[in-house]
Amino acid sequence: MPTTNDEILKATVKRIYLDNAATTSLDPQVLEAMMPYMTTHFGNPSSIYSYGRESRLAIENARKTVAKILHANPAEIFFTSGGTESSNTAILSAVRDLGCKHIITSKIEHHATLHTVEYLLKNNEATVSYVTVLQDGQIDVAELEKSLAETKEKCLVTLLHANNEIGTLIDLNIVGNICKKYNAVFHSDTVQTIAHFNFDLRNTPVDFITGSGHKFHGPKGVGILYVNENIKIKPFVHGGSQERDMRAGTENLYGIVGFAKALEIATANFEKESAYILSLKMYMAEQLKNQINNISFNGDVFGKSLYTILSVNFPRTEKSEMLLFNLDINNICASGGSACTSGADIGSHVIAAINNNPDLVTVRFSFCKHNTTEEIDLVIEKLKGII
Amino acid sequence: MLKLPVYLDNNATTPMDPRVLETMIPYFTEHFGNAASRNHPFGWEAEEAVDYAREQVAKLIGADPKEIIFTSGATEGDNLGIKGVYEMYAQKGNHIITANTEHKAVLDTCKHIEKLGGEVTYLSVQEDGLIDLKELEAAIKPTTILVAIMYANNEIGVIQPVKEIAAIAKKHGVLFFSDATQAVGKIPVDVIQDGIDLMTFTGHKMYGPKGIGALYVRRKNPRVKVTAQMDGGGHERGMRSGTLNVPGIVGFGKACELCRLEMAQDTERISKLRDKLETALLKLDEAYVNGNREHRLPHVSNISFKYVEGEGLLMGFNKNIALSSGSACTSASLEPSYVLKALGLGDDLAHSSLRFGLSRFTTEEQIDFTVEQISTTVLKLREMSPLWEMFKEGIDMNNIEWAHH
Numbered sequence: 001m002p003t004t005n006d007e008i009l010k011a012t013v014k015r016i017y018l019d020n021a022a023t024t025s026l027d028p029q030v031l032e033a034m035m036p037y038m039t040t041h042f043g044n045p046s047s048i049y050s051y052g053r054e055s056r057l058a059i060e061n062a063r064k065t066v067a068k069i070l071h072a073n074p075a076e077i078f079f080t081s082g083g084t085e086s087s088n089t090a091i092l093s094a095v096r097d098l099g100c101k102h103i104i105t106s107k108i109e110h111h112a113t114l115h116t117v118e119y120l121l122k123n124n125e126a127t128v129s130y131v132t133v134l135q136d137g138q139i140d141v142a143e144l145e146k147s148l149a150e151t152k153e154k155c156l157v158t159l160l161h162a163n164n165e166i167g168t169l170i171d172l173n174i175v176g177n178i179c180k181k182y183n184a185v186f187h188s189d190t191v192q193t194i195a196h197f198n199f200d201l202r203n204t205p206v207d208f209i210t211g212s213g214h215k216f217h218g219p220k221g222v223g224i225l226y227v228n229e230n231i232k233i234k235p236f237v238h239g240g241s242q243e244r245d246m247r248a249g250t251e252n253l254y255g256i257v258g259f260a261k262a263l264e265i266a267t268a269n270f271e272k273e274s275a276y277i278l279s280l281k282m283y284m285a286e287q288l289k290n291q292i293n294n295i296s297f298n299g300d301v302f303g304k305s306l307y308t309i310l311s312v313n314f315p316r317t318e319k320s321e322m323l324l325f326n327l328d329i330n331n332i333c334a335s336g337g338s339a340c341t342s343g344a345d346i347g348s349h350v351i352a353a354i355n356n357n358p359d360l361v362t363v364r365f366s367f368c369k370h371n372t373t374e375e376i377d378l379v380i381e382k383l384k385g386i387i
Numbered sequence: 388m389l390k391l392p393v394y395l396d397n398n399a400t401t402p403m404d405p406r407v408l409e410t411m412i413p414y415f416t417e418h419f420g421n422a423a424s425r426n427h428p429f430g431w432e433a434e435e436a437v438d439y440a441r442e443q444v445a446k447l448i449g450a451d452p453k454e455i456i457f458t459s460g461a462t463e464g465d466n467l468g469i470k471g472v473y474e475m476y477a478q479k480g481n482h483i484i485t486a487n488t489e490h491k492a493v494l495d496t497c498k499h500i501e502k503l504g505g506e507v508t509y510l511s512v513q514e515d516g517l518i519d520l521k522e523l524e525a526a527i528k529p530t531t532i533l534v535a536i537m538y539a540n541n542e543i544g545v546i547q548p549v550k551e552i553a554a555i556a557k558k559h560g561v562l563f564f565s566d567a568t569q570a571v572g573k574i575p576v577d578v579i580q581d582g583i584d585l586m587t588f589t590g591h592k593m594y595g596p597k598g599i600g601a602l603y604v605r606r607k608n609p610r611v612k613v614t615a616q617m618d619g620g621g622h623e624r625g626m627r628s629g630t631l632n633v634p635g636i637v638g639f640g641k642a643c644e645l646c647r648l649e650m651a652q653d654t655e656r657i658s659k660l661r662d663k664l665e666t667a668l669l670k671l672d673e674a675y676v677n678g679n680r681e682h683r684l685p686h687v688s689n690i691s692f693k694y695v696e697g698e699g700l701l702m703g704f705n706k707n708i709a710l711s712s713g714s715a716c717t718s719a720s721l722e723p724s725y726v727l728k729a730l731g732l733g734d735d736l737a738h739s740s741l742r743f744g745l746s747r748f749t750t751e752e753q754i755d756f757t758v759e760q761i762s763t764t765v766l767k768l769r770e771m772s773p774l775w776e777m778f779k780e781g782i783d784m785n786n787i788e789w790a791h792h
Contacts, residue, residue: 017429023421023630031415038408038596044400049701049709050392052399081459081598084619084629112619112628119618214630219415221459221598221632238499239462239492248492249462250400250591252598252635324426333427 015331016375020215021164021192021309021366022335026258027217033261034219037254045251046242055253062260066224069267070194072201078225078243079256083191085236086210086225087112087158089247090187093233094156094208095126100185101153103128106139107353108165110189113158114349126156133353136300137168141175148182155184161209162192165337165350165364166299167309169193176205185231191215194224195266196274196308207231213255217368218262222255273369278307280367284376285310291380292387298354298362308367311351313360319387320361326386327363332379334365393753394709397592398541398569398687398744403638404594410641411596414634422631423620433633440640447643448567448586449577450603456623457636460600461568463616464587465492467627468564468602471613472533472585473500476562480530484561486510486518488726489537493566497535506530514731515679516545520555527559538567538576538586542713542726542742543678544687546570553582562611568592568600572646573684574654578603584611590635594747595642599635602627649747657745658685660754664743665690667758671765673778677727677740686745691727691736694775695768700741703764708757712740 017025037058043051045059059079067074080086091113094100103117103126120126129147132140139159148155157179162169172188179186187208190197194209195216201209207228214220227233233246240248266273285302288295298311314320327334337348351362365379394402414436422437424430441452458464473483485497487509497507508526510518518536527534534556539546549565556563564585570576571586572593578586589600604626605611619628646653665688668674673693692700697712704710713724723737732740741761745754769775 015428017427019421019424019427019429022424022430023419025419026415028416031412038403038411039405042400042402043709044396044591047396047399047709047711049396049705049711051394051396051709081463081632082629085459085617088617088619110619111621115618115621115628212630214421219632219634220630221635237463237466238495239465239490240495248466248495249460250589250597252459254596255598255632255635328427333424333429335424335426 015333016371016379017333018365018367018371018379019333019335020368021364023214023220024217024368025370026219027262027265029265030218030258030261034254034258037257045253046240058253059251059256062256065260065264069263070199070201070226071203072226073229075244076201076226076229078227078246079251079259080223080225080247081221081252082223083189083210083212083215084112086212086223087187087189088116089225089233089236090208090210090227091116091120091156091158092236094185094187095120097233098185098231099154100156101126102151103156103158104131104144104147104184105158106131106133108133108137108163108350109158109160110164110191113160113189117158135354136303137163137166137298137354138300138304139170139175141178144175145178148178148184155182156187157184158187158189160192161188161190161197162306162309163299163350164192164309165348166311166354167301167306168299169304169306171304172204172206180205192306192308195263196306198270201226213259213262216262216266219255219258222252222259224259274307277367277369277371280371280373280376281307281310283373284365284380287376287380288312288383291384296360298351310365310367312363312365313355313357314363314387316359316361317387323361323363323386327382330382330386332382334363336362337364389752389756391707392705392709393707393757395743395745395749395753395757396709396711397746398742399711400591400597401594401746402748403596404642404645404747406645407595407638407641411634411638414637418633420633422633423622433631436633436637437631440636443640443644444601447576447647448571448603449579451606453624454603454606456602456604456626457631458587458600458602458627459598459632460591461566461587461589462492464589464600464602465490465566466496467613467616468585468587469493469496469533469535470500470616471626472562472564472611473503473505474614475612476532480532482506482508482528482530483533483535484508484510484523484526484531485535486512486537488512488516488540488729489535490541490566490568493535493537512729516540516543516677516726516730517679517682518547518552520548520551523552524555524559527555527561531559531561533562533564535564535566538565538570539574539684540678540726541569542724543689543730544569544684545678546574546682546684548682549581549583557582569684572643572650573686575650578605584609585613590639590642593642593646596635596638599632599639601639653747654685657747657749660749660751661686661688661743661745663751664688664754664758668761671762675736677730677732688743689727689740690743691732691740692765693736693739694772694778695739695765697739697741699768700739700761700764703768704760707760711742713742
């Protein structure tokens with residue numbers, strides 16, 4: 001056990017963090033951009049004197065930056081406390097303000113979506129159906145179209161852009177155009193893809209998308225909700241005129257500034273960094289296949305998949321049962337599934353939906369630009385010993 | 388040398404204490420984990436920090452850490468507390484009692500509940516801003532589920548008789564929710580002694596960060612539950628989902644601890660400065676303090692300067708002093724303060740008010756400067772005011788018939 005501060009520090013430095021889908025480290029440049037708003041520029045953005053005005057300006061500039069990068073209109077960007085609030089707002093308002101009576105979703109959504117949908121069902125505010133998820137994590141698009149065609153009531157379709165556990169990417173244009181054809185509202189949880197995907201919202205048929213700062217080296221406690229300018233919803237949090245009467249509450253000033261800065265940084269070197277991270281993921285997939293027996297992957301790893309996430313199945317043995325525990329002992333940080341559910345021992349609802357095989361142990365590795373091939377080599381070495 | 392502008396709008400937001408920021412920094416940098424990650428030390432460190440902060444927050448208000456639900460701020464807390472009770476206790480009834488001087492976060496939430504089919508009674512307040520306890524008790528009926536009365540008002544600083552309100556609510560088996568955003572950290576607040584069932588407060592009004600707040604939800608005598616308003620991963624014991632804002636929570640915890648340890652000395656110093664400011668400004672003719680002066684936050688003073696236009700007054704010195712005429716959340720509007728109107732002030736007095744909110748960082752030099760600036764501006768504006776001239780000539784303004792143009 002490390003005892004002195006130095007030893008603890010050394011142990012910390014040696015840690016390999018492959019859980020970037022859970023949260024990412026804050027970029028020092030982002031912190032630097034936030035600092036003035038945690039010190040001298042502390043005014044309440046609603047105040048009309050100089051302290052307030054400089055805060056207001058910072059927020060509006062952040063909004064413009066975000067809108068520009070996503071190819072949206074600044075009026076379509078609303079700042080929230082995070083992805084969960086954004087998804088809740090989108091889904092509840094689709095039902096309560098836009099008249100959707102039926103929700104089509106899938107069994108592999110994030111809990112922010114699934115639990116909100118279940119709440120609406122329980123409250124008799126909407127009926128729900130789950131579109132079939134194919135083995136690779138894609139949804140059955142033909143079935144989606146058929147259900148939309150058969151449903152007389154107005155529908156909300158809510159689907160993850162990239163699944164947070166297995167990385168499978170759906171095509172927003174294909175799904176969005178089907179939704180459009182049947183006049184359905186389309187919400188996509190894009191928490192894993194904002195800053196990891198080239199969005200062109202002006203030419204993408206979505207009504208709502210969501211984002212969270214801490215998934216791309218930005219701060220926690222801040223997110224966005226994009227609301228297409230053609231739809232009008234009512235506020236979710238009441239009590240002040242912030243966010244153009246849409247989201248009451250004193251703005252998380254430094255968080256908003258940090259969100260925009262992080263998105264800006266991610267966009268600046270997007271091509272290079274995404275290619276690099278993809279190469280890490282592919283390298284790890286190859287090495288696993290070559291060096292460990294009976295490995296399999298979840299999702300469409302070599303096809304339509306987000307470059308940051310690799311979901312690996314190991315054969316269940318006495319040793320692999322303790323896989324995550326042993327990874328941790330070896331200073332390797334990964335997870336069994338979503339962090340939001342990783343406290344529970346009920347297993348992943350995503351893995352259960354795509355391959356209900358009790359003989360497999362699943363680990364999610366998720367990467368960022370700070371990871372290296374050396375780290376992956378080390379992980380493979382350790383894995384060989386653990387398995 | 389005095390650094391300008393002087394900031395005296397600490398009811399809108401406070402600067403962060405440098406000690407708070409210092410505590411937060413490691414959780415922005417090396418300890419960046421998701422507090423819900425259970426399989427590695429990044430997650431554990433984050434969770435440990437959240438647990439520690441939860442204790443710091445709980446201790447400030449005499450609660451158990453398990454009774455603290457972290458939110459994104461007081462507005463979300465107000466929404467969660469009131470809507471959450473409305474949904475959870477729908478079987479029992481649908482009637483809520485509040486007051487017309489509450490913060491917009493409470494009033495707008497109540498209006499939303501009315502649209503959902505709920506019934507809300509808005510108590511009016513007395514001239515000094517305090518509610519009438521007899522009126523409160525008379526408003527309770529069998530369908531009443533909640534009394535929502537703020538601890539201290541954000542515009543005039545008046546402290547409501549919280550213990551008495553709690554006793555009345557308890558006597559009738561009604562829950563008591565209090566928006567204590569302005570009170571917590573400034574005056575002793577103890578949920579047990581005060582008998583509060585649900586209470587909301589926020590970091591950025593007590594030298595902590597923005598974007599973080601808490602809702603206190605009582606677990607014993609009675610055990611209170613709220614329906615979650617945000618569903619997801621089941622964080623915060625299922626009452627509030629979403630990845631925890633770890634640095635924000637750590638900063639909030641530290642801010643609570645500092646307030647707990649330094650409240651007595653802060654209050655002693657700040658209240659003296661406030662009194663000095665108030666005494667000096669009241670030397671001006673026709674200047675009145677709004678709200679009860681005895682039951683009042685020690686750092687707040689709301690003063691009306693008759694025959695002076697409030698907005699003009701602000702324009703006169705707002706390059707030098709950051710002040711507002713009322714709540715920041717409504718300061719973009721030119722309407723007079725609804726809180727001051729609720730005290731029975733006419734438009735003239737309501738329009739000519741200034742809200743002073745002092746802080747831990749306010750200095751005597753800043754107060755002296757403020758007194759000088761405001762006195763000069765008031766005198767100058769009055770010199771130019773025909774109304775002031777008429778007043779000086781002894782004309783009774785109420786008997787004038789104004790010609791319409």
